[in-house]
Amino acid sequence: MTIPFAQTLAARFADLPEQLQVAARWISENPQDVALLSMRDQARRAGVQPATMSRLARALGYGGYDALRAQHADALRRNGQGLAATAQRRRPLDANSTEAAAQALLAESADQISYLSSADNLAAIARAAALIASARRVYCLGQRSSYPVAWHFHYAMSLITDRAQLLDGSGATGLDALSHAQPGDVLFVCGVAPYTRAVVEASLQAQANGLQIVTVTDSPLSPLAVQGGCVLISPTESASYLHAMTPAFALADCLAALVARGDDPAVLARLEDLDRQLSARNTYLSEPQKVSI
Amino acid sequence: MTIPFAQTLAARFADLPEQLQVAARWISENPQDVALLSMRDQARRAGVQPATMSRLARALGYGGYDALRAQHADALRRNGQGLAATAQRRRPLDANSTEAAAQALLAESADQISYLSSADNLAAIARAAALIASARRVYCLGQRSSYPVAWHFHYAMSLITDRAQLLDGSGATGLDALSHAQPGDVLFVCGVAPYTRAVVEASLQAQANGLQIVTVTDSPLSPLAVQGGCVLISPTESASYLHAMTPAFALADCLAALVARGDDPAVLARLEDLDRQLSARNTYLSEPQKVSI
DNA sequence: CGAATATTGCAACATTTGTTTCAATGATGT
DNA sequence: ACATCATTGAAACAAATGTTGCAATATTCG
Numbered sequence A, B: 001m002t003i004p005f006a007q008t009l010a011a012r013f014a015d016l017p018e019q020l021q022v023a024a025r026w027i028s029e030n031p032q033d034v035a036l037l038s039m040r041d042q043a044r045r046a047g048v049q050p051a052t053m054s055r056l057a058r059a060l061g062y063g064g065y066d067a068l069r070a071q072h073a074d075a076l077r078r079n080g081q082g083l084a085a086t087a088q089r090r091r092p093l094d095a096n097s098t099e100a101a102a103q104a105l106l107a108e109s110a111d112q113i114s115y116l117s118s119a120d121n122l123a124a125i126a127r128a129a130a131l132i133a134s135a136r137r138v139y140c141l142g143q144r145s146s147y148p149v150a151w152h153f154h155y156a157m158s159l160i161t162d163r164a165q166l167l168d169g170s171g172a173t174g175l176d177a178l179s180h181a182q183p184g185d186v187l188f189v190c191g192v193a194p195y196t197r198a199v200v201e202a203s204l205q206a207q208a209n210g211l212q213i214v215t216v217t218d219s220p221l222s223p224l225a226v227q228g229g230c231v232l233i234s235p236t237e238s239a240s241y242l243h244a245m246t247p248a249f250a251l252a253d254c255l256a257a258l259v260a261r262g263d264d265p266a267v268l269a270r271l272e273d274l275d276r277q278l279s280a281r282n283t284y285l286s287e288p289q290k291v292s293i
Numbered sequence C: 001c002g003a004a005t006a007t008t009g010c011a012a013c014a015t016t017t018g019t020t021t022c023a024a025t026g027a028t029g030t
Numbered sequence D: 001a002c003a004t005c006a007t008t009g010a011a012a013c014a015a016a017t018g019t020t021g022c023a024a025t026a027t028t029c030g
Helices: A004-015 A018-029 A039-046 A050-059 A065-080 A085-089 A098-115 A119-133 A144-160 A175-180 A197-208 A246-261 A265-280 B004-015 B018-029 B039-046 B050-059 B065-080 B082-089 B098-115 B119-133 B144-160 B175-180 B197-208 B246-261 B265-280
Strands: A138-142 A164-166 A186-191 A212-217 A230-233 B138-142 B164-166 B186-191 B212-217 B230-233
Touching: A004 A018, A004 A065, A018 A039, A018 A050, A039 A050, A050 A065, A065 B065, A098 A246, A098 B098, A098 B119, A098 B246, A119 A186, A119 A212, A119 A230, A119 A246, A119 B098, A138 A144, A138 A175, A138 A197, A144 A164, A144 A186, A144 A246, A144 B144, A175 A197, A186 A197, A186 A246, A197 A212, A212 A246, A246 B098, A246 B246, B004 B018, B004 B065, B018 B039, B018 B050, B039 B050, B050 B065, B098 B246, B119 B186, B119 B212, B119 B230, B119 B246, B138 B144, B138 B175, B138 B197, B144 B164, B144 B186, B144 B246, B175 B197, B186 B197, B186 B246, B197 B212, B212 B246
Parallel strands: A138 A164, A138 A186, A186 A212, A212 A230, B138 B164, B138 B186, B186 B212, B212 B230
Antiparallel strands: none
């Protein structure tokens, strides 16, 4: 915890009267408590009068103890949220330029994805991957801004298995397809605020029917964050007018890759071979002819 | 910041009355402030009565708000303990574990998005945004793994304008819709190796017909990287069996945000207002009733 | 519909907060 | 020793804190 206070104090400490030094020493040894305990509590622990604390703050140039406390509170807050990884790498651009805005937006996405690697989230991802890998069938659901996430996950899964089914509206394969689900099947559902009622209800219904739920959503308090399922939290704050969906997309992509990891190596090898051949030359994929696996 | 409170809350959140949910949501989003602000301050910021905060603490089994605050204070203190906490946060993962693989995949995505901020790319993005902002009509095209990118871009655009059209297969709105395009219209196309023949041909045809092309693709040598258009390069290397599409998705998202930047501020303001209202409460969006803009 | 219950906003409550005042004490310089 | 000044401890202060009781309003259930 580095606080301007520490330097100010070091500079003037020697010139302080005895009691103020006692108080100052306690603070410098317990900086994390300055913002968390009442001043009187701190005085008690430091073994000085409450008034001494106030006097110390004044002696160091603060308006009052609250000012000192505010500074320490900020330091605590900053500790909590790690530094923005990309913040430093910015190149100097006119602040109002489109380029600068683009850079800011992209940096935000990159940071958000970095933060997906919290211990909690990683554990949930691993559990989700295991759940999906052993599922008889995986239903994929997402509407509006979450639709691409569900679609991508389904697409990725469909390359390595036929156990995935997308619950989208077109055709008759909408939410009704869930009625064929059996206990033990998995529902992969993505949704962020404002939540679509149909999606929430389908998830609840699915859980009631004994399905395992893997959720990608924007908050642990989301109505989609059903108890007893795997809940993957994806930040959606954004400087843009839209909620950020890139982290959710990254999560889905990551999840599919992990599921594949446990899958038949032969299938994956052929997929990668095929891919290498195709991309080596500038090969086209014609529309009707599908990839033969 | 992981606090037992978070789990308790997630478990009981759904059963809480409305005001308590508002309070709970604020706490869940601002855990670092619980121990640093007075309860009345927090109530003010969350937009609830002070009494509601007290009641929430009780409803969750705490003796009072102070108990809740103490728990959060401990979490803050633990965070502050420098290296010990950091070591705990970056728990050494077993190299072969699913968690480690997930972390690697996510880190790769984050890095790739960071690299999108090259000077070349930023300039191209800015040009593309300007092009699209002034276009009479924007057609969005992408198939297979690029489909979510095109879909997302179209969805984002469709929230602020009716000038966007998605060229997807279902219905009769496939590639044929391009035949109504006029010179000066823009085609936003996304595609990576192995390129889909139909997409490449449509792009070439579109350019021949005088359309401006904005391309998101994986290489400057891609057949989609037509001369005279805006070419946005998105890396697709991946440790997974799939090509990485997250950077392309981020690009599309960024581009839409930039286009909106130059758009009618009133529309955006209303979008954001609507959004704030909706996400403040636990409002659902019912399926048939569309967002009124 | 009416009764019963749960939820909410408001106002009062006793505590506790940080600060200030004032007299007592100690140190310093002449 | 005396006067001067800084320092200290104890008490008093207004302001703000967390909590609770109560009436008004919504909601649920028969």
